[in-house]
Amino acid sequence: MMLLENLNEEFATALLEWFREKGVAYPWADSPDAWGIWVSEVMLQQTTVAAVEPRYRRWMERFPSTESLAAADEEEVLREWEGLGYYNRARNLASAAAEIHRSYGGIIPEEASELRQLPGVGEYIAAAVSSFAFSKRQAAIDANGRRIAQRLSGRESWDKELETALKNIVEELMPLENPGSLNAALMQLGQQVCIPRSPRCGECPLAGICLARSMGVQDVIPARRRKEVIPKKTRLAILFNCEKVLMWKKNKGIGRGLWVFPPENEIEGLEKYWKVMKLLPEQIHSYTRYRDVLIPRIFRRKDELGVMPSLRSEKSGFFLPGMLQELPMPTAYRRVSDDLIEFLKSDNTHYMNV
Numbered sequence: 001m002m003l004l005e006n007l008n009e010e011f012a013t014a015l016l017e018w019f020r021e022k023g024v025a026y027p028w029a030d031s032p033d034a035w036g037i038w039v040s041e042v043m044l045q046q047t048t049v050a051a052v053e054p055r056y057r058r059w060m061e062r063f064p065s066t067e068s069l070a071a072a073d074e075e076e077v078l079r080e081w082e083g084l085g086y087y088n089r090a091r092n093l094a095s096a097a098a099e100i101h102r103s104y105g106g107i108i109p110e111e112a113s114e115l116r117q118l119p120g121v122g123e124y125i126a127a128a129v130s131s132f133a134f135s136k137r138q139a140a141i142d143a144n145g146r147r148i149a150q151r152l153s154g155r156e157s158w159d160k161e162l163e164t165a166l167k168n169i170v171e172e173l174m175p176l177e178n179p180g181s182l183n184a185a186l187m188q189l190g191q192q193v194c195i196p197r198s199p200r201c202g203e204c205p206l207a208g209i210c211l212a213r214s215m216g217v218q219d220v221i222p223a224r225r226r227k228e229v230i231p232k233k234t235r236l237a238i239l240f241n242c243e244k245v246l247m248w249k250k251n252k253g254i255g256r257g258l259w260v261f262p263p264e265n266e267i268e269g270l271e272k273y274w275k276v277m278k279l280l281p282e283q284i285h286s287y288t289r290y291r292d293v294l295i296p297r298i299f300r301r302k303d304e305l306g307v308m309p310s311l312r313s314e315k316s317g318f319f320l321p322g323m324l325q326e327l328p329m330p331t332a333y334r335r336v337s338d339d340l341i342e343f344l345k346s347d348n349t350h351y352m353n354v
C-alpha cells in the first residue's frame with residue numbers, strides 16, 4: 001500500500017491556494033537573504049511568525065550579517081536572544097556564523113547537505129534555508145507538517161518511514177517557481193488551522209481529503225504524550241551591599257553564560273553575615289521538565305566590616321543595579337531584577353541612584 005496516498009496534487013493545489021490567500025508574510029519577506037531567513041527560521045522554532053517579527057527586526061539591526069555575529073561577544077549575543085529561550089540556539093548561530101567565515105569565505109552555502117555541517121543546523125533548518133533562500137527542492141518538515149500529514153492519513157502513530165515518505169511527496173509536489181512556498185504553506189497551516197488542540201477543520205482547505213476529520217478523530221491524532229513536570233523551589237539570595245548586587249554567571253548547563261541571582265544555599269555564611277531586608281514576589285522559571293518557583297529575598301550586611309560572601313561555585317561579581325539591564329538573564333530572573341529595581345527606586349534609603 002502506498003504511504004500517505006491522499007497527499008497528492010489536489011492536496012498541494014489546495015494548500016498553496018490557501019497560503020496565497022491566508023499566509024502571513026515572513027519577517028524576511030521585504031529582503032529575502034539567506035542570513036535573515038536562517039535567523040527567522042531558528043526563532044520560529046519556538047514561536048509564531050507574528051511573535052517573531054519584532055525580535056527578528058531587532059536582531060537583524062544588531063547582527064545584520066554572519067560577520068557581525070561572528071565578531072560579537074557571547075554575552076551580547078545572549079542578551080539579544082533573551083526571552084526567546086533555548087539559548088543554545090543563539091550560541092549555535094554564533095558558532096555557525098564563525099564557521100562560515102573560517103570555511104566558506106563568508107558565503108552561506110546553498111545546499112542543505114552543506115548547511116547541515118554547520119553547528120546547530122538540523123534537517124529542518126537546512127531545508128528551510130536552502131528552499132526559501134536558494135529555491136532548492138528541499139522539504140522542510142517540522143512538527144506542523146508532521147501533524148497535518150498524520151491527520152490527513154488518519155494515522156495514530158508516526159515513524160521514520162512515514163517521515164521519509166512525506167519528505168519525498170512534498171519535494172515531488174513543490175512548484176517549479178518558489179518551491180519553498182509549499183514548506184511555508186504546510187508550516188503556517190499547522191500554526192493557524194491544523195493546530196495541536198482543537199483543529200479548525202471548518203476553515204481548512206484540506207478538509208475534503210482529511211481521513212482524521214472524516215472519522216471524527218482529529219482531536220486524538222497525534223496521540224498526546226504526557227509531559228512529566230518536575231516541581232522545584234529555589235530560594236534566591238539577592239545580596240545588596242554598598243549599592244551593588246551580587247550576581248552569578250552560570251558556567252554550565254542550559255543556562256551557560258547567563259547571569260542569575262545565586263541560590264541561598266550557594267552562599268557561605270549567609271545567616272551569619274546577612275539579614276533579610278525584603279521578600280520580592282515569587283516567579284516561575286520553567287525549563288526542560290522543571291517548573292521552578294523562585295523565591296527571591298533581598299539581604300543586606302549585618303555589619304559593614306565582615307567578610308565578603310564567597311560562592312561555592314561559578315563566576316560572580318557585584319554590579320550596580322543600573323548595570324543589570326546589560327546582563328543576559330533567563331526571563332524569570334529578569335522579572336526578579338525588574339522587581340528589585342522597582343523596590344530600590346521606591347525605597348531610596350537603600351539606594352539613591354537607580
Ligand code: SF4
Binds near residue numbers: 200218
Ligand atoms: S481537516 Fe482538520 S484535522 Fe484535517 S488537516 Fe484540516 S484542520 Fe487538520
